[in-house]
Amino acid sequence: MKRILILGAGTAGTMMANKLRKALDKEEWEITIVDQFKTHYYQPGFLFIPFGIYNREDVVKPKADFFPAGVRVIYSEIGRIEAEANKVHLAGGKVLHYDYLIIATGTKTFPEETPGLYGKLWYKEIFDFYTVEGAIALQKFFKGWEGGKLVMAITELPYKCPVAPIEFVFLADAFFTEKGIRDKVDITYVTPMPGAFTKPTASKMLSELLLEKNIKVVPDFYIERVDNEKKTIVSYDDVEIPFDALAVVPVNMGDKMIERSGLGDDMNFVPTNKETLQSIQHENIFILGDASNIPTSKAGSVAHFASEILFENLMNAIEGRPVLAKFDGHANCYIETGFGKGALIDFNYETEPLPGTFPLPGIGPFGLLKNTKINHYGKVMFRWIYWHILLKGKELPVESQMTMAGKKTIN
Amino acid sequence: MAEKVIAGKSIEVTDEGYLVNMEDWSREIAAELASEAGIELTGKHLEVLEYLREKQSAGETLTIRKVGKSGIVDIKGLYKLFPGGPLKISSKLAGIPKPTSCV
Numbered sequence: 001m002k003r004i005l006i007l008g009a010g011t012a013g014t015m016m017a018n019k020l021r022k023a024l025d026k027e028e029w030e031i032t033i034v035d036q037f038k039t040h041y042y043q044p045g046f047l048f049i050p051f052g053i054y055n056r057e058d059v060v061k062p063k064a065d066f067f068p069a070g071v072r073v074i075y076s077e078i079g080r081i082e083a084e085a086n087k088v089h090l091a092g093g094k095v096l097h098y099d100y101l102i103i104a105t106g107t108k109t110f111p112e113e114t115p116g117l118y119g120k121l122w123y124k125e126i127f128d129f130y131t132v133e134g135a136i137a138l139q140k141f142f143k144g145w146e147g148g149k150l151v152m153a154i155t156e157l158p159y160k161c162p163v164a165p166i167e168f169v170f171l172a173d174a175f176f177t178e179k180g181i182r183d184k185v186d187i188t189y190v191t192p193m194p195g196a197f198t199k200p201t202a203s204k205m206l207s208e209l210l211l212e213k214n215i216k217v218v219p220d221f222y223i224e225r226v227d228n229e230k231k232t233i234v235s236y237d238d239v240e241i242p243f244d245a246l247a248v249v250p251v252n253m254g255d256k257m258i259e260r261s262g263l264g265d266d267m268n269f270v271p272t273n274k275e276t277l278q279s280i281q282h283e284n285i286f287i288l289g290d291a292s293n294i295p296t297s298k299a300g301s302v303a304h305f306a307s308e309i310l311f312e313n314l315m316n317a318i319e320g321r322p323v324l325a326k327f328d329g330h331a332n333c334y335i336e337t338g339f340g341k342g343a344l345i346d347f348n349y350e351t352e353p354l355p356g357t358f359p360l361p362g363i364g365p366f367g368l369l370k371n372t373k374i375n376h377y378g379k380v381m382f383r384w385i386y387w388h389i390l391l392k393g394k395e396l397p398v399e400s401q402m403t404m405a406g407k408k409t410i411n
Numbered sequence: 412m413a414e415k416v417i418a419g420k421s422i423e424v425t426d427e428g429y430l431v432n433m434e435d436w437s438r439e440i441a442a443e444l445a446s447e448a449g450i451e452l453t454g455k456h457l458e459v460l461e462y463l464r465e466k467q468s469a470g471e472t473l474t475i476r477k478v479g480k481s482g483i484v485d486i487k488g489l490y491k492l493f494p495g496g497p498l499k500i501s502s503k504l505a506g507i508p509k510p511t512s513c514v
Binding site: 222267 | 471480486487490494496499
């Protein structure tokens with residue numbers, strides 16, 4: 001019996017378990033998936049919780065609902081990977097051997113990495129919305145808040161779902177407008193990047209929208225610490241920004257297990273061949289999703305597109321062919337802009353987000369880099385697609401490789 | 412792309428003044444680019460620049476955090492050496508491409 005071991009049963013690991021179980025003979029291949037938690041979170045939904053649009057029950061389901069029959073599931077913490085010996089030590093001492101390993105342990109937030117962030121104001125006036133607990137604490141806070149300075153700050157790059165903090169300020173603008181207190185809420189968006197977004201065309205579109213909604217942007221701000229007494233965030237070059245409520249994207253790093261295994265970079269992300277999705281160090285290890293260091297967004301859409309390439313290359317390796325499938329870094333992100341509208345961006349390693357239509361050239365129905373109602377419905381419908389199609393590894397009517405068809409180039 | 416005369420040599424640079432070929436770099440070029448940016452180059456500056464060039468050649472992604480862990484200088488010190496945008500400015504002076512944040 002040959003063995004494939006998948007570490008992590010989030011979006012990436014679950015998709016792979018489904019794809020591989022369908023393709024590989026049960027008599028020949030044992031597939032095992034390991035995760036310490038039993039709950040699957042629909043993470044794109046976290047963003048809506050602070051504004052009371054979603055609640056906890058809208059974003060959780062048991063992980064067990066999404067594993068196919070014939071996959072061995074182990075709920076356990078992972079001790080470390082011993083890559084030279086092709087084995088994984090679980091926290092309880094159990095050892096799992098593998099022929100091929102897929103690392104899909106994702107990225108986590110580490111508020112304790114920023115001095116003063118995880119202090120006495122945490123979940124009182126400082127919140128994250130990358131955990132269900134943080135999002136719910138913020139929902140409670142916003143219900144009783146009468147206004148003041150709301151600061152949305154990104155501490156470090158890279159971080160999961162790069163558009164989420166922009167969506168957060170757009171939704172906050174709509175939320176406080178509808179509540180009738182927008183004039184009492186001062187919204188500031190603070191980022192270590194040189195603009196609202198890195199890629200120029202999207203950055204321009206989003207900057208205009210931020211301006212239109214009276215949201216201030218402070219670029220090139222790299223947070224050193226949070227001053228809990230003065231209620232300010234302080235940059236390394238000693239600029240201070242005061243807040244009454246701080247929403248924050250804490251430092252993102254890979255799982256500590258990666259560090260224990262000696263397989264990570266300085267942020268515990270696994271050095272990965274950005275085209276084949278193999279580990280740089282070990283060719284029988286593949287990395288899917290946020291756990292890798294590939295230079296594209298840490299997002300579910302990327303994990304989805306990459307899963308098709310990883311699947312192809314793993315099958316190539318299993319059947320003795322060269323790993324010829326190449327990932328192009330394709331990402332596709334809906335951006336909620338508030339008041340029932342949304343924008344959409346589609347890009348890869350080489351091509352920045354451009355205006356146009358998606359997925360059908362000239363038809364859409366979605367408009368790229370346009371602020372429309374239909375884009376918002378796309379995001380709303382996506383939750384159903386996520387639970388019913390995406391996690392189960394079924395085909396979506398979208399190509400894994402990005403296409404220029406339907407896009408307008410800008411000079 | 413453009414040609415620019417730096418330290419007496421004609422060098423190919425990007426529109427934003429970053430060297431196109433990192434092999435064109437020399438300490439004299441770094442010193443001249445530094446004075447354009449209002450920085451007087453010290454040994455500490457050069458240590459950072461050499462570190463950046465070494466990591467760039469090794470194909471590693473450069474971040475402020477990484478330089479802060481290099482043992483040469485902490486992040487606060489890096490801001491003091493290259494005020495404003497430490498990674499952008501130090502990359503330019505090191506003759507390596509403008510850092511891109513992958514988001």
